[in-house]
Amino acid sequence: MTTTTSRTANRRTSKASAQTVLKPAANSGPDHDCPLCPRLASFRSDIREREPGWFNGPVPAFGSSDASLLIVGLAPGLQGANRTGRPFTGDYAGDLLYPTLLDYGFARGVYKARPDDGLELLDCRIGNAVHCVPPQNKPTPAEINTCRQFLIALFESMPRLRAIVALGRIAHDSTIKALGLRAVQAPFSHGAVHEAGHRRLYDSYHCSRYNTNTRVLTPEMFRSVFARVRADLDAG
Numbered sequence: 001m002t003t004t005t006s007r008t009a010n011r012r013t014s015k016a017s018a019q020t021v022l023k024p025a026a027n028s029g030p031d032h033d034c035p036l037c038p039r040l041a042s043f044r045s046d047i048r049e050r051e052p053g054w055f056n057g058p059v060p061a062f063g064s065s066d067a068s069l070l071i072v073g074l075a076p077g078l079q080g081a082n083r084t085g086r087p088f089t090g091d092y093a094g095d096l097l098y099p100t101l102l103d104y105g106f107a108r109g110v111y112k113a114r115p116d117d118g119l120e121l122l123d124c125r126i127g128n129a130v131h132c133v134p135p136q137n138k139p140t141p142a143e144i145n146t147c148r149q150f151l152i153a154l155f156e157s158m159p160r161l162r163a164i165v166a167l168g169r170i171a172h173d174s175t176i177k178a179l180g181l182r183a184v185q186a187p188f189s190h191g192a193v194h195e196a197g198h199r200r201l202y203d204s205y206h207c208s209r210y211n212t213n214t215r216v217l218t219p220e221m222f223r224s225v226f227a228r229v230r231a232d233l234d235a236g
């Protein structure tokens with residue numbers, strides 16, 4: 001029997017298929033067919049068959065490598081970044097993230113939940129700890145560890161990087177390993193700030209639908225993290 005939920009999901013899927021998606025970039029991060037996580041490569045292959053018009057690959061970072069701020073999410077959402085090819089674009093998490101970036105001067109334009117909306121990031125870049133969409137949004141520890149080489153490469157590609165916002169515990173844990181910090185030196189906590197040499201790591205709960213619906217994360221709590229980042233970057 002077709003449920004209301006699945007009918008709604010099907011409507012979303014067919015509408016999503018008609019929207020613009022980004023094409024794979026030639027040389028940013030992992031190859032579009034990266035085979036290093038067999039489970040994720042197989043999942044990606046299944047979705048490519050089902051939704052050939054979607055991006056369906058490791059999602060490259062959005063924003064200039066000259067930026068001072070890098071936001072690290074968990075992984076592409078199935079109908080968000082995995083569909084559109086731009087981090088946090090087209091799913092619920094982007095509806096909180098991008099307006100917050102606009103409010104604190106880290107973006108310019110209008111966020112319309114599609115990669116051709118003309119939105120520009122200002123001194124800000126967005127990437128993910130895991131580049132490929134995982135089933136149920138849950139990468140395994142081995143997949144997180146395997147993809148960390150690309151997170152490290154992302155850090156190394158940003159010569160002016162001074163601030164990193166980790167969205168959620170998994171992004172935090174992978175980031176501190178990528179930065180060479182020990183877990184006891186930098187425990188995850190919403191609003192915490194950790195020194196990492198000439199960089200600072202700021203922790204936030206992930207801006208997921210679940211966290212905001214359950215009020216684990218309120219828009220005010222999320223904004224306070226970016227207010228602190230803005231103030232610190234402006235202070236020099």
Ligand code: SF4
Nearest residue numbers: 030034037058132147
């Ligand atoms: S998650 Fe990262 S390492 Fe794993 S297949 Fe995707 S790009 Fe490759």
